[in-house]
Amino acid sequence: MSIEEQYRKRAMELLSGGAVKMVIGYGRGSNAERRRPVFISSPEEVNRLVLDEACIANLSGYLVNEGLLSDEKRVAVFLRPEGIRAINILAAESQLDAEQIVIFGFDVSGNEVKALKGIHVEEFEDVIGAIKEHAPEMGNEELLEKIEQMNPQERFAFWKEEFAKCIKCYACRQACPMCYCRRCIVDSNQPQWVNTSSHSLGNFEWNIVRAFHLSGRCVECGNCDRACPVNIPLRLINHRMAQEVLKSFDHFAGMSKTQEPVLASFKKDDSETFIL
Amino acid sequence: MKIVARHDEAPGVKTLRLEFQEPAEHEYFKKTYRTGMFGLYGVYGEGESTFCVASPETRKDYIECTFRQSGRVTSALANADIGDLITFRGPYGNRFPIEDFHGKNLLFISGGIALPPTRSVIWSCLDQREKFGKVTIVYGARTVADLVYKHELEEWQERSDVDLVLTVDPGGESPDWKHRVGFVPTVLEEAAPSPDNCIAVICGPPIMIKFTLISLKKLGFDEANVYTTLENRMKCGVGKCGRCNVGSVYVCKEGPVFTAAEVSRMPAADL
Amino acid sequence: MTKILFSDKLDKCVERWKSAGLTVMGPVQRANIKTYAAVEHASEFDFGLILTDRSIKDLFFPQTEPMLRYTIKKDAINTDECLPPREQRIIFGARACDASGMAIDDPLFGWDYKDEYWFQRRNESVIVTIACTNADEFCMCTSLKMAPDSTKGSDVLLRPLENSKGWQVEELTERGREAFKTIADLLQEGSDTAAPVAAVAEKFDLDACVAWLQNPENFDSKFWKEISMRCIGCASCTYLCPTCHCFDIQDEGDTYSGIRRKNWDSCSFALFTLHTSGHNPRSTQSARWRQRIMHKFNYFPSKFNANSCSGCGRCSRECPVDMGITETLQEISKLSQ
Numbered sequence: 001m002s003i004e005e006q007y008r009k010r011a012m013e014l015l016s017g018g019a020v021k022m023v024i025g026y027g028r029g030s031n032a033e034r035r036r037p038v039f040i041s042s043p044e045e046v047n048r049l050v051l052d053e054a055c056i057a058n059l060s061g062y063l064v065n066e067g068l069l070s071d072e073k074r075v076a077v078f079l080r081p082e083g084i085r086a087i088n089i090l091a092a093e094s095q096l097d098a099e100q101i102v103i104f105g106f107d108v109s110g111n112e113v114k115a116l117k118g119i120h121v122e123e124f125e126d127v128i129g130a131i132k133e134h135a136p137e138m139g140n141e142e143l144l145e146k147i148e149q150m151n152p153q154e155r156f157a158f159w160k161e162e163f164a165k166c167i168k169c170y171a172c173r174q175a176c177p178m179c180y181c182r183r184c185i186v187d188s189n190q191p192q193w194v195n196t197s198s199h200s201l202g203n204f205e206w207n208i209v210r211a212f213h214l215s216g217r218c219v220e221c222g223n224c225d226r227a228c229p230v231n232i233p234l235r236l237i238n239h240r241m242a243q244e245v246l247k248s249f250d251h252f253a254g255m256s257k258t259q260e261p262v263l264a265s266f267k268k269d270d271s272e273t274f275i276l
Numbered sequence: 277m278k279i280v281a282r283h284d285e286a287p288g289v290k291t292l293r294l295e296f297q298e299p300a301e302h303e304y305f306k307k308t309y310r311t312g313m314f315g316l317y318g319v320y321g322e323g324e325s326t327f328c329v330a331s332p333e334t335r336k337d338y339i340e341c342t343f344r345q346s347g348r349v350t351s352a353l354a355n356a357d358i359g360d361l362i363t364f365r366g367p368y369g370n371r372f373p374i375e376d377f378h379g380k381n382l383l384f385i386s387g388g389i390a391l392p393p394t395r396s397v398i399w400s401c402l403d404q405r406e407k408f409g410k411v412t413i414v415y416g417a418r419t420v421a422d423l424v425y426k427h428e429l430e431e432w433q434e435r436s437d438v439d440l441v442l443t444v445d446p447g448g449e450s451p452d453w454k455h456r457v458g459f460v461p462t463v464l465e466e467a468a469p470s471p472d473n474c475i476a477v478i479c480g481p482p483i484m485i486k487f488t489l490i491s492l493k494k495l496g497f498d499e500a501n502v503y504t505t506l507e508n509r510m511k512c513g514v515g516k517c518g519r520c521n522v523g524s525v526y527v528c529k530e531g532p533v534f535t536a537a538e539v540s541r542m543p544a545a546d547l
Numbered sequence: 548m549t550k551i552l553f554s555d556k557l558d559k560c561v562e563r564w565k566s567a568g569l570t571v572m573g574p575v576q577r578a579n580i581k582t583y584a585a586v587e588h589a590s591e592f593d594f595g596l597i598l599t600d601r602s603i604k605d606l607f608f609p610q611t612e613p614m615l616r617y618t619i620k621k622d623a624i625n626t627d628e629c630l631p632p633r634e635q636r637i638i639f640g641a642r643a644c645d646a647s648g649m650a651i652d653d654p655l656f657g658w659d660y661k662d663e664y665w666f667q668r669r670n671e672s673v674i675v676t677i678a679c680t681n682a683d684e685f686c687m688c689t690s691l692k693m694a695p696d697s698t699k700g701s702d703v704l705l706r707p708l709e710n711s712k713g714w715q716v717e718e719l720t721e722r723g724r725e726a727f728k729t730i731a732d733l734l735q736e737g738s739d740t741a742a743p744v745a746a747v748a749e750k751f752d753l754d755a756c757v758a759w760l761q762n763p764e765n766f767d768s769k770f771w772k773e774i775s776m777r778c779i780g781c782a783s784c785t786y787l788c789p790t791c792h793c794f795d796i797q798d799e800g801d802t803y804s805g806i807r808r809k810n811w812d813s814c815s816f817a818l819f820t821l822h823t824s825g826h827n828p829r830s831t832q833s834a835r836w837r838q839r840i841m842h843k844f845n846y847f848p849s850k851f852n853a854n855s856c857s858g859c860g861r862c863s864r865e866c867p868v869d870m871g872i873t874e875t876l877q878e879i880s881k882l883s884q
Contacts, residue, residue, distance in 0.1 A: 029869040031684050036869035037777040057868070061779070161578050167601075167610050167811070171781035175867050187818055189348045196797050197611040197808050227867035229600065229783040231579045320617040320624060321805050323798045346823045361624050482826055508828070509820055511796045511812075514660040518793035519812070519819055521838075522828065524846035529659065543766045546828050546838065 003115045004051040007078070007104050014076055016043040020102050021071075024062050025078040026055040037062065051078065053108045058221035060086040061177035064095050076102035081116070081131055082221035084124045085254025086177040089217055089261075091121065095180055098122075098257045109136075121257055132252040138220070144236055159237075160200070163207055165230040168198040172234050173210065175227035178217045185209060207237070215241040216262035219254050277364045279356055280338065285424040286417075289389060290354050291330065291342040294364060306336045308367055311374060311400040312393070312505065312533040315366030316513050317341055317353060325349035326510040328532070329367055330392035332399035333374070339364060342392040342424060368513045369532050372397050372477070372503060381409040383469050385488055387460050387480030388417045391424050393505045393532075394479045398432075405437060412439040412469050416460040419448035441467050460484055461491040471496040477503045482547055489536055502536035506547070522546050551737040552705065552730075553713035557589040560730045564637050567729050569673075572606065573640040574599050583638060594640055597683050598859060602789035603645035606638060607668045608652075610786070611810045614664075614796070618804045629806075631664055637673045637726055643697040643704075644688050644859035646676045648789025650700030654851040655792060664809070673726040676701035677714065682745035685860035687873050690751050693858055695744040703727060706741035715741045751876040752883070753844075753854075759883040760845040766837070770882060774875050775836035777868045782813035784862035784871065785839070790855045793819070814838050840875055 001009075007025075014020040027038035027048045035054045039062075040046055060083045062068070063075060079087070084105060091098040098121045105116030105124060118124050138144075147155060170186075173179040186194045186206060194209055195202035218238040225235035245251050251262040281293035296302035311333040318324035325347070331340035345354040356362055374397070382401060386394040394415075401408050413432060417423045423442070432440045443456035443463040456463050460480065476497055478488050485504055492502055508520040508527045520527040523542045539547070552560070561571050565587075573592045575584045582601040586592060613629040649669065656662040678696035679686075688694060698704050702723030705714035716734060718724045727734070759765055785791040795812035799805055812819060815835050821827045829835050847855035856872060863871025 030863060030871070030874060034869050039776050062777075165578060165580050167782075167786045169782035169786045169813070170816075171779075171783045171867050174779040174781035190351065192348065195799055196795065197799060197810050199611050202611070223867070227779075227781065227783070229787055229865040231600070320619060320626075320807070321798050321800050321802050323807075324796065344823065350823070361619075361622075363624070481824060482828075507822070509822055511794070515658050516656060516660070516662055516792070517795070517812070518814065518842075521842065521846065523841075524849045526850075543763070545767060545834065 002051075003106060003113055004049070006115065007051055007106075008046045008049050010104065011040060011046045011049060011076065012043045014102065015040065015046070019074060020076040021073040022068075023049070023076040023078075023104075024059050025049045025104065026051065026057075026059075049078075051106060051113060053111050053113055055106075055108070055113075056080075056222070057226070058083045058086060058177055058219070058223050060090065061175065061180070061223070063087070063101065064090060064177070064180045066182075069096055069100050072097075072100065074100050074102050076104060078104045078106065080107055080221070081105075081124070081127055082219040082254075083177075084116075084121060085128055085131075085219040086221065087121045088128075088254040088257045088259060089178065089219065090180070091257035092259050093261060125256055128252075128255055132246075132255070138222070138235065138239065140233060140236060143233060144239065147236065159207075160204075162232045163203040164200065165232055166198060166203040166207065167230060168196070168203065168206060169229060171227040171229060172224035175223040176214070177221070177223070178214055178219075179210075185213075207232075207234070211237045211241055214238050216245040216249070216251055217253050218242055277339065277362055279358050279360050279362060282356075282358060285342060285426070286389075286422045288345045288354075289342065289422075289424055290345065291340055291425075292353065292356070292362075293331075294339045294341070294362065295337070297361070305339070305367065309333055309336060310367075310371035311396045312371035313367035313369045314510075314513070314528075314532055315339070315341070315364050315368065316510070317343075317349075318363040318365070319349060319352035319356065320363065322352040323349045324363070324365065324511075325353065326513065327507070328393040328396060328505065330396050332396050332403060333371075334400050334403035342389070344389050365513060369528060370530065372400075372533050374400055377401065377475050378407045379409065379473075381470070381472070381474040382411045383474055383476040384411075384413045384415075385460060385464060385476060385478040385480070386413075386415045387484040388422055389424065390479040390481065390484075390507070391415055393507075394477055395425060395428070397477050402435075402438070409473065410439065411437065412441070412467070414441045414443070414460060414464050414467060416443040416445070416456075416458075416463060417448070418445045420444055420450045420453055422448070459487075461487040464488060465491050465494065468495060471498070471501070475501050475503065479505050479507075489539075492536070499537035499540060500535055504534060504536060504539060505532040506534060506539070507532065548736045548738055550716040550718075551708070551713055551735050551739060552716050552733070553735065554711075556713075556730075556733045557592075559733055561586065561589045561639075563730050563733070564726070568635055569726070570634050570636045572636055572638045583641070592640055594677060597679070597681050597686070598642055598644070598861070598864075600787070600861075600865070602787055602859065602861060603638065603641055603649065603674075604789045604791075606636070606672070607649055607665060608792065608794075608811075611808055612664065614807045614809050616804070616806050617800070619802060631667055633667075633671065635671050636668075637675060639675045641674050641676045641701070642679060642859070643676050643693065643695055643699075643701065644686075644857040645789050646674045646700035647693060647697055648700065648857040648859070649674070651790050651851075651853050651855060651857060652792050654853075655847075658851075673702045673722050674700060675703040675705060675723070675726075677705045677707060678741075679745040679747075680707050680742045682747045683860075683864070685864040685871075685873065686745070686747045686858070687750050687860050687863075688858035689747040690749050690753060690873075690876070691854060691856055691858035692753060695747060706744075708739045709742045710739060711742075712739065715739070750873050751880040753876070755883040756876045756879045757844055757848070757854075759879050760841060765882075766841075768882075770878070771837040772831075772833040774878055775833040775870070778815070778832045778836055778870055779868055780815050780817065780832050780835070781867065782811075782815050783865050783867065785813040785815055786811055787861040787865055789857055789859055789861075790843070814842070836870075836875075840872070843872070844876075 277294040
């Protein structure tokens with residue numbers, strides 16, 4: 001039985017038994033290459049679920065949609081390792097109760113889809129640990145290397161050109177499972193922290209603020225990158241920040257549901273003196 | 277425009293009186309302003325905020341506006357001093373057809389911070405009192421402190437040609453509160469004004485309007501004789517920016533004054 | 548015999564227009580984005596694109612633009628209105644959907660109060676449209692009763708020659724004729740045939756959809772929630788749309804001086820309609836998606852006599868979660884059968 005068939009069967013069982021109220025997965029999209037999120041609430045619909053190498057989007061963001069989990073019922077969701085890491089962070093940041101999440105884990109390498117064993121988020125810690133040791137290729141290593149070789153002026157010029165394209169549609173934010181704030185800092189105007197205008201300064205402010213807010217939290221799922229309608233390689237920024245956080249604090253985001261947020265936790269015996 | 281007077285109405289609620297600095301602008305206002313219209317009041321560096329002109333069309337030497345300090349612009353307006361300059365764009369929108377009310381009884385119903393638009397109509401009528409029949413005002417707020425235009429409420433209370441019914445929500449009364457306690461729709465039904473030859477003007481939060489319309493229907497009011505204003509969020513005020521739309525209606529251009537019959541044709545869920 | 552502009556003359560045309568004081572713009576690929584931009588040479592154009600990522604709207608209604616500058620002194624507020632800089636432009640190689648999108652918005656921007664920012668740019672621009680000979684699966688002009696060679700909003704229509712050596716020229720407006728007078732001697736009479744326009748499949752029954760949308764009973768249909776469940780509430784569909792025109796007005800500066808700007812805004816944002824009181828007329832994403840569809844195919848046509856959609860398909864092409872007008876109207880077509 002293919003993984004797709006196995007997971008459809010499992011979805012059917014969970015939905016008919018009432019163990020979960022909904023399965024969030026992938027369905028066929030508007031063309032052969034596309035998959036789209038689908039929300040299955042009845043066993044009759046499980047055949048709409050698709051699982052293949054084109055299932056890339058991180059669906060974990062839907063779990064924090066207003067009201068979805070407030071009835072304390074369980075929801076199942078198709079997740080790649082990055083999505084599972086996102087669940088850990090959302091749980092660690094008290095955005096959801098990991099007990100309510102039933103995971104249909106899978107990973108894609110090349111054209112092959114393999115199932116990840118487990119149901120609850122704790123069961124995937126080994127998988128995540130392995131990623132920490134051997135990060136999978138993102139496919140943009142060449143550009144990353146090129147940017148690393150640049151001097152600060154060149155790098156600034158590179159990002160200036162990229163950010164000039166930004167139209168502040170906030171697709172990056174809306175697609176990001178970590179951007180769950182009910183009122184984003186750019187939507188707060190007392191004080192007006194960030195210019196709302198999509199000019200050079202406003203675009204820099206927005207993209208830099210977002211990079212900082214995601215430091216130590218980004219799971220590098222690539223949702224922002226793929227969502228960006230003007231093709232800004234947003235993932236590179238977050239990847240670089242993740243590398244910094246790993247190097248400085250040995251913090252790999254989303255290791256467990258009890259992992260302390262790296263930039264929001266304090267220790268009295270911190271070797272640095274700047275906090276206490 | 278220059279702020280010539282300011283008054284604290286209720287916690288967080290202020291009234292500003294503004295005078296024109298440019299004679300040409302004042303002339304334009306005098307020529308165009310009719311009760312029901314709105315304007316965009318602004319402080320450069322903060323932005324503009326939309327609210328009605330709270331002063332009546334019978335008094336055009338100045339503009340009064342009443343607002344709750346809430347966002348960036350209203351905070352700046354609230355913090356402005358007498359003598360400070362602020363901006364006004366308008367008047368925009370349609371109006372209450374006051375001439376059509378001549379010879380009729382008038383029922384004004386209002387809740388909380390929505391008295392200002394009603395007040396503009398009330399004074400426009402009271403300033404030519406002889407042209408109208410019986411005048412009844414039903415006004416309620418959450419608490420006694422939240423009632424606005426307290427000095428004018430007293431004035432209306434004392435007038436023999438105005439019937440004023442005041443109420444506060446249960447729990448909002450003070451020890452010396454002598455008026456009604458209860459929600460506006462309930463109090464309205466108890467007061468039971470006659471729908472005969474009567475025009476009703478209601479302004480309030482969407483939820484109050486919804487239930488008041490039900491009460492008015494019960495009392496026998498025809499939707500065509502009930503007027504209200506829609507206070508949607510606006511930015512341009514001239515039918516371009518798109519945010520005030522309810523169904524196919526651009527509130528800024530086709531409103532803000534509508535009859536209940538017109539409102540009932542709008543998609544209720546988008547109000 | 549028809550008037551023909553051969554591709555090898557285009558660089559000369561660009562030069563000619565430039566020396567006549569025109570800014571020459573057209574479809575280009577720059578910094579990994581396909582967009583309309585000013586060019587120095589014809590070689591910068593990319594006519595192979597089915598459609599640019601960004602719509603032509605950018606050139607008439609930019610994402611952010613100054614409205615006025617203010618300075619405040621003790622007893623006076625001084626303001627300077629900032630109209631766009633004067634610039635005569637020729638946009639060479641627009642698509643019919645983009646050009647018609649601009650014409651669709653004209654009545655809105657001209658409704659009662661005339662939007663000077665819009666009309667100054669409209670009046671200073673010549674749009675030269677190239678009929679499409681290729682389309683992708685997201686193109687849907689024909690479903691909107693338009694075509695790859697629609698002339699609405701265009702000043703000149705060019706039809707690519709079958710031999711790929713140039714274009715047949717159809718001058719449509721006085722403004723178009725005027726701009727092409729400058730290059731009259733570079734045009735030739737010829738009998739080269741035009742390539743057939745792209746075959747764009749009809750994807751939905753527009754009339755049936757409109758009738759369904761106009762039926763008040765369907766406003767509260769559970770369809771809206773189902774179709775928009777995966778919508779993440781970003782503004783990429785509205786910002787890439789040639790006809791979406793909503794905007795915000797924001798001040799930037801301090802108590803002494805600054806600038807008031809007009810910025811794109813979107814009905815898909817929760818804050819778009821949020822009242823001060825906390826009440827939000829469109830508090831759910833499904834209500835916001837319904838508004839977008841209703842506005843385009845029910846409300847806007849009732850006021851301005853045209854659908855607020857020209858069928859470019861960018862909303863579906865670029866949606867991060869594979870939604871879009873096409874899918875929604877296809878589903879409505881099914882419902883109305």
